[in-house]
Amino acid sequence: MEEKHIPVLLKESLSYLITDKQGAYFDGTIGFGGHASKFLEVLDPVEAKLVATEVDKDAYDFSKAKFQSDNRVRLYNTNFSEIDTVSKIEFIEHFDGIFADLGVSSFQLDNPESGFTYRSQSPLDLRLDKTKQISASDVINGFTEEEIADILYQFGEEKNSRRIAQRIVQQRGFREIETTTELAGIIEDLTPSQHLNKTLSRVFQALRIYVNDELGVLREFLIKSVELLKTGGNIVILTYHSLEDRVVKDFFKNESLSCVCPPDFPICVCDKVKRLEVLTRKPVAPSSEEIEINRRARSAKLRAARRV
Numbered sequence: 001m002e003e004k005h006i007p008v009l010l011k012e013s014l015s016y017l018i019t020d021k022q023g024a025y026f027d028g029t030i031g032f033g034g035h036a037s038k039f040l041e042v043l044d045p046v047e048a049k050l051v052a053t054e055v056d057k058d059a060y061d062f063s064k065a066k067f068q069s070d071n072r073v074r075l076y077n078t079n080f081s082e083i084d085t086v087s088k089i090e091f092i093e094h095f096d097g098i099f100a101d102l103g104v105s106s107f108q109l110d111n112p113e114s115g116f117t118y119r120s121q122s123p124l125d126l127r128l129d130k131t132k133q134i135s136a137s138d139v140i141n142g143f144t145e146e147e148i149a150d151i152l153y154q155f156g157e158e159k160n161s162r163r164i165a166q167r168i169v170q171q172r173g174f175r176e177i178e179t180t181t182e183l184a185g186i187i188e189d190l191t192p193s194q195h196l197n198k199t200l201s202r203v204f205q206a207l208r209i210y211v212n213d214e215l216g217v218l219r220e221f222l223i224k225s226v227e228l229l230k231t232g233g234n235i236v237i238l239t240y241h242s243l244e245d246r247v248v249k250d251f252f253k254n255e256s257l258s259c260v261c262p263p264d265f266p267i268c269v270c271d272k273v274k275r276l277e278v279l280t281r282k283p284v285a286p287s288s289e290e291i292e293i294n295r296r297a298r299s300a301k302l303r304a305a306r307r308v
């Protein structure tokens with residue numbers, strides 16, 4: 001079978017996730033099933049269960065076919081923020097472990113038809129779920145200059161956001177900006193060549209995060225996951241950029257505190273309950289050997305926490 005995506009931090013994900021081989025697990029981003037295959041290899045062949053979601057229809061279809069003969073797998077073509085709905089359908093009250101490997105797969109990034117790469121021409125879309133209302137083209141051709149600049153700054157940390165937004169608005173006055181390469185061309189005109197690749201990836205990252213509300217659905221997923229995790233079960237999240245890593249880090253930190261009262265309060269009045277024990281004080285990063293084999297692993301960070 002063609003290699004669509006090399007799973008990142010595979011051994012580390014496995015060792016943090018599986019606490020009971022007969023348990024029920026959730027993989028929020030099954031993609032092409034790289035991590036899931038490894039989990040299933042280790043899990044009990046009869047008693048275990050793996051419930052998974054995947055928002056991209058092509059990746060969903062691929063994994064549906066890949067795992068069709070494995071009765072332990074239940075797969076849903078939906079957002080992982082629907083974890084509560086899916087667990088109800090499956091009559092699962094609590095999972096033994098919850099996993100997500102965020103972002104997009106190598107296949108989505110490399111395949112021009114998926115529309116995630118600025119290296120080849122494809123419609124300016126960037127939606128993971130093509131049934132969603134707003135695409136990158138709607139943002140670029142319909143939002144105000146200020147709104148575009150804010151998106152590039154907030155979700156891409158792009159310092160040149162105002163100039164880029166201004167040029168986009170100028171250009172679309174002549175003609176709609178329809179493709180990834182047209183947008184890339186506008187940015188290329190404004191950017192010194194030594195900064196071009198990083199600027200392009202920040203702009204496309206910002207649009208992708210905005211269009212898919214990636215930080216919003218991640219927060220929703222984390223909040224629901226804590227409720228759905230069995231005591232002693234682990235949640236394991238792989239992130240690929242600082243914004244999503246910060247969301248996970250802050251969430252784990254907050255859930256690991258038993259009091260959030262100001263330090264000068266004589267007694268605790270906050271009623272805060274500690275629900276997570278952080279297992280990775282520093283995030284786990286791939287080894288240099290792994291990065292050499294798979295360059296896409298270089299920005300990965302794994303964070304894990306245990307439900308208490």
Ligand SMILES: C[S@@+](CC[C@H](N)C(=O)[O-])C[C@H]1O[C@@H](n2cnc3c(N)ncnc32)[C@H](O)[C@@H]1O
Nearest residue numbers: 007029031032033034035054055056079080101
């Ligand atoms: C990095 S890939 C996962 C690869 C997978 N672990 C493997 O080994 O094949 C991320 C996948 O998550 C999907 N995805 C991203 N955000 C999602 C979300 N909010 N809900 C469900 N799937 C999502 C993407 O479509 C992509 O297929």
